[in-house]
Amino acid sequence: xxxxxxxxxxxxxxALSLSLAGCSSTGGKRAEDAxxxxxxxxxxxxxxxxxxxxxxxxxxxxxxxxxxxQSGAEQAAVKxxxxxxxxxxxxxxxxxxxxxxxxxxxxxxxIVTLAKPDAMKAAVARAVKAGIPVITVxxxxxxxxxxxxxxxxxxxxxxxxxxVGEELNERGRHKALCVxxxxxxxxxxxxxxxxxxxxxxxxxxxxxxxxxxxxVQSAIEARLQTDKSVDAVVTLGAPYADTAVKAKQGAGSKAxxxxxxxxxxxxxxxxxxxxxxxxxxxPYLQGYEAVDLLWLNRYxxxxxxxxxxxxxxxxxxxxxxxxELADYTERGTR
Numbered sequence: 072x073x074x075x076x077x078x079x080x081x082x083x084x085x086a087l088s089l090s091l092a093g094c095s096s097t098g099g100k101r102a103e104d105a106x107x108x109x110x111x112x113x114x115x116x117x118x119x120x121x122x123x124x125x126x127x128x129x130x131x132x133x134x135x136x137x138x139x140x141q142s143g144a145e146q147a148a149v150k151x152x153x154x155x156x157x158x159x160x161x162x163x164x165x166x167x168x169x170x171x172x173x174x175x176x177x178x179x180x181x182i183v184t185l186a187k188p189d190a191m192k193a194a195v196a197r198a199v200k201a202g203i204p205v206i207t208v209x210x211x212x213x214x215x216x217x218x219x220x221x222x223x224x225x226x227x228x229x230x231x232x233x234x235v236g237e238e239l240n241e242r243g244r245h246k247a248l249c250v251x252x253x254x255x256x257x258x259x260x261x262x263x264x265x266x267x268x269x270x271x272x273x274x275x276x277x278x279x280x281x282x283x284x285x286x287v288q289s290a291i292e293a294r295l296q297t298d299k300s301v302d303a304v305v306t307l308g309a310p311y312a313d314t315a316v317k318a319k320q321g322a323g324s325k326a327x328x329x330x331x332x333x334x335x336x337x338x339x340x341x342x343x344x345x346x347x348x349x350x351x352x353x354p355y356l357q358g359y360e361a362v363d364l365l366w367l368n369r370y371x372x373x374x375x376x377x378x379x380x381x382x383x384x385x386x387x388x389x390x391x392x393x394x395e396l397a398d399y400t401e402r403g404t405r
């Protein structure tokens with residue numbers, strides 16, 4: 072397999088049975104996965120009690136990134152004999168209420184994102200006070216330990232941004248547009264902060280309404296039309312990369328489009344050259360590990376990370392790597 076450029080070590084429990092990363096023939100592996108799934112018939116691999124775990128994220132409707140996170144969590148839940156509940160809301164107060172509802176249901180574990188940590192603090196504290204183990208995923212690594220969570224699983228957003236800045240330097244870019252699609256999301260600000268820290272050129276921030284792709288496209292297109300010196304556009308989520316490509320075409324710009332996160336469209340864009348590179352934080356792994364680690368905590372009092380986040384990224388993915396990952400993105404695991 073190609074060796075992806077990894078900007079920080081990934082701390083994972085070696086005993087956890089995630090077998091997706093070790094194959095060399097994607098076609099054969101997919102057939103083997105299908106055979107194993109049929110043989111298992113959805114049965115658990117353990118005989119521990121059927122605990123109930125709730126995952127509550129800040130996802131908006133239709134965000135494919137969170138479909139991948141959820142898929143990983145559901146796969147681990149089947150293996151671990153877990154009754155898995157998933158809910159989401161991109162409004163922080165509503166997300167906090169969903170956490171409160173899970174506490175009221177007396178679930179056995181909670182997985183939660185902290186994109187807007189101030190709004191989530193009280194709800195997480197209530198869960199911890201009730202004796203419910205909490206794991207944070209994706210966003211909120213800086214606040215996770217303070218809020219009482221067992222550990223955080225995801226990428227360090229600042230480090231991920233720094234990786235992007237370094238990659239832009241290697242590509243000889245001079246002016247980057249960092250497109251933020253969700254105002255108030257601290258992780259997004261940290262990503263752009265990281266780009267600014269390591270990028271030798273200039274960075275501009277563009278805030279867009281991420282709930283409307285036409286608005287996103289028109290905003291990027293307008294900026295590229297008025298500033299021809301922008302030679303790199305960095306989107307902070309895979310669904311926005313294709314929109315940025317359309318905006319580039321509409322503006323007649325020569326800027327390279329790069330993105331955080333990976334999906335099937337991004338993999339195709341990397342392959343055909345419409346995208347320069349992507350930063351993968353492995354969302355499937357975030358969901359899978361969160362459920363598995365909660366199960367390990369309930370079963371064996373295990374805690375992973377030693378007080379530090381368990382990192383699932385970042386990895387810089389380029390055209391050279393995209394073909395190898397295409398099958399995985401199509402099945403929704405990368």
